[in-house]
Amino acid sequence: MEDIEDLLVGGGSGAPPGFRLPVGAAVGVKPKHKKKNNLLRDSLKSYDTAKIPGTQTIYLKTFGCSHNQSDSEYMAGQLSAFGYNLSENQDEADLWLINTCTVKSPSQSAMDTLIAKGRNANKPLVVAGCVPQGSRNLKELEGVSIVGVQQIDRVVEVVEETLKGHEVRLLTRKTLPALDLPKVRKNKFVEILPINVGCLGACTYCKTKHARGHLGSYTVDSLVGRVRSVIADGVKEIWLSSEDTGAYGRDIGVNLPILLNSLVAELPSDGSTMLRIGMTNPPYILEHLKQIAEVLRHPCVYSFLHVPVQSGSDTILTAMNREYTVSEFKKVVDTLIELVPGMQIATDIICGFPGETDEDFEQTVNLIKEYKFPQVHISQFYPRPGTPAARMKKVPSNIVKKRSRELTTVFESFMPYVGMEGKVERIWITDIATDGSHLVGHTKGYIQVLVVGPESMLGASAMVKITSFGRWSVFGEVIKILTENANSMKNQVRVEKLSCSNSNETCCSKESETCCSKESETCCSKESGMCACELTSSCGQTEDKTVSVSNDEQKPGDYKSQNILGWLLRKRKNYAHKKTENEIVLESEKKRGTSSRADKWALVDKALLVGIVMSLLAIIAIFCFWV
Structure with missing residues (x-):
């Protein structure tokens, strides 16, 4: 077994550990010399590109606590920054990286099973986390590379050496990894x-x-x-x-x-x-x-x-x-x-x-x-x-x-959320439920709330009315959006106070060009084609955003069986929204006379085509005359 420091120091590459020259410079391409380029191209045909560092695919599996999850996100970020592809498909991966947990025997048993499976598939293996750090001499860890819990900032080096066929171990360190390393979050929010x-x-x-x-x-x-x-x-x-x-x-x-x-x-x-x-x-x-x-x-x-x-x-x-x-x-x-x-x-x-x-x-x-x-x-x-x-x-x-x-x-036997029905709570929405049709939010007390809404609501904070409760979570109906995800602002409806032609209409939606009645004081959403909320004050306040929310009822106990169906319904809803938007655009264009302009351009195109044909005939005639 070799130590990684011995492998990396004095390698003759002229680059410090963990640093690679660009691929073009490494192979010495010289575009000005055409013959040499042909020779180089022929030689590269027989070169195994899988050996080029940073071109392989990595399968990353994480066991254990949120700290372990954070470590995996840091390792994924560094590998991705160096060009490696990350995949959840074990078969297509060139190397398996397993981040382990030592708290319970079942977690370690799952690690043992995964290592054995990787060996049988002839996959290079790197094991990280608490198991190798706390029990480095385990029989199950023989023949695999190891990266310690405080060495996650050097995972790229360990992976590269393992792909070269070396077994390396990196466990000892006196300082903590930096917090500003690249990171690929499992949940971007x-x-x-x-x-x-x-x-x-x-x-x-x-x-x-x-x-x-x-x-x-x-x-x-x-x-x-x-x-x-x-x-x-x-x-x-x-x-x-x-x-x-x-x-x-x-x-x-x-x-x-x-x-x-x-x-x-x-x-x-x-x-x-x-x-x-x-x-x-x-x-x-x-x-x-x-x-x-x-x-x-x-x-x-x-x-x-x-x-x-x-x-x-x-x-x-x-x-x-x-x-x-x-x-x-x-x-x-x-x-x-x-x-x-x-x-x-x-x-x-x-x-x-x-x-x-x-x-x-x-x-x-x-x-x-x-x-x-x-x-x-x-x-x-x-x-x-x-x-x-x-x-x-x-x-x-x-x-x-x-x-x-x-x-x-x-x-x-406890029902901790009894009595929440009818309450209005603020939630923060950060995930999609396993059923595929609900979004997951949490109250300030971190009670899980499941709501129906477009994926553009991810990253938003909203007021919801609790409609029903289950053993592990409650269900809610979105009343209004308080803060929104900056990346989805174009998908939300911002209500702005504009002038209306009718004296009985006091406020309009800029996107939908629809005025609202003074009496109802409701604001309409272009996407839904219907009113989604009722405000108690003027709906010209720009800090309030509204979205359309499905009113379909679903029993708390039924949502786990709705995975595929829920996904299809969401896709159908998105398609319907896009279709409605396209119809609105087409209708608007007709009103503005877009079709008449298109007819004018069609006449110009015909004239240009005739001119091109006449020019070609003239050139042919001149050519025949000289011949």
């Missing part, structure tokens, strides 16, 4: 921003600490700079991500409230970009609860926080080395719910931790019943090699599974 790596805890079951290491925080200035940059790029949600958000800055002399206040100051005042605070363990926010609550109340910050409790038993929390008690966890939750209107808390539970008795488990069930959390991530205990918990006496697997099912049943 969502920026996952890592604020620190590693943590200060030492949980007995956790393998991630082995991979991510001790706490390492980015500076406030670097994070503020990144936020400014992504807002300029059109990002509408910024997720702060780390292994423990609450521990931020303790290694560099600052804290989370200082960072949050600095970031909030950069957010647009119109609320077009929202901030979501990432997972934080109870010990590190207890001393900052009031400051964090103040930030969570800010209009541009989601009133949502993920605070893992893991168990409702102090005995089990001690065995886990979680460094807090159940009462301290309750203090965090109670304080935030009291100080932040509409506050939503998500938490985690591990069922069947070594030593957990029926009484311990019952305390966990009672905690969940008491708070009725809208989101609970329930996991069975998985012993991770190398952790203290892996050496503890295990609870029988059948009991672990039984407890997991029982807690899941209790959790799913």
Whole structure:
């Protein structure tokens, strides 16, 4: 096995590691010498272009948390910037890049399966993420290249050497990767921003600490700079991500409230970009609860926080080395719910931790019943090699599974969104639902709202009326758009106050050239051909935009089965809109006399054609005379 530094230094290319000369310069093309060019062209016919760095296709698979997703987006951005193609098709890819997670055994098992599949397909493999960083000597990693969690800024070098047939490993580093690297976001409206790596805890079951290491925080200035940059790029949600958000800055002399206040100051005042605070363990926010609550109340910050409790038993929390008690966890939750209107808390539970008795488990069930959390991530205990918990006496697997099912049943019996019907909420729309016919938005409390509307609404903020609710989300009807995606402004209707010929009509839509009645005070949309909203004041206010929204009703439980049908309906709707627009244009052109102008141009064309024919006949006659 070779070290990547040995492969890259002194290679004789005259370029630093990770840098390539343009292909033309590398092959030495000289256009002025025609004969040499022919020889070069013949030689290139037999050259395997697949060997040219940056021309291959990469398949990238990501397991695990949002931090891992951010790492993959950074790696994808660098590979794309160097010319590599990214594909979700495993077969067409020239190399597989697998970003792994070590939190649970199933994730690592999925990684093992994918590596074996790649080997059988003779694909060059690069494995990144927490598994190789924390367990570099795994048998499954033999013969594959490895890039560490803090070496993602050198993924291009690792990929290039792997494509050459070298097995390389790049794991050790003392500084954090830069935040301004190229990035290809999975969702262009969502920026996952890592604020620190590693943590200060030492949980007995956790393998991630082995991979991510001790706490390492980015500076406030670097994070503020990144936020400014992504807002300029059109990002509408910024997720702060780390292994423990609450521990931020303790290694560099600052804290989370200082960072949050600095970031909030950069957010647009119109609320077009929202901030979501990432997972934080109870010990590190207890001393900052009031400051964090103040930030969570800010209009541009989601009133949502993920605070893992893991168990409702102090005995089990001690065995886990979680460094807090159940009462301290309750203090965090109670304080935030009291100080932040509409506050939503998500938490985690591990069922069947070594030593957990029926009484311990019952305390966990009672905690969940008491708070009725809208989101609970329930996991069975998985012993991770190398952790203290892996050496503890295990609870029988059948009991672990039984407890997991029982807690899941209790959790799913809650209906957290009862009473939301009829309420009007502001949402931020950033994604398309899996059914293909709904858009996904979130309230300030980060409650998922499904709405029907054109894809041009992605990236917009809107007021919606909640029409129905389900177990995991609610359904809404768009009332009006508050802020919109700059890239889709041409698809929205901006209502402007114009003069109307009729004294009973007070305002018009510039695009549709349609006046609105004083009595109804409604504004019409060119795209829908119908009124989409009713305003209580003059509809000449340019900050209000309206879009047509389908009124078709759908039961909350039915949307998952509508994938293909929903997609077809959306396509049909878009086609209908385009067809209507074309008809309007044609009709408008007729009114303006476009057809008469076309007739005039047709006469000119005929005259020019006759002149050309006569000229050709004259030339032929002269040629015959001289011959």
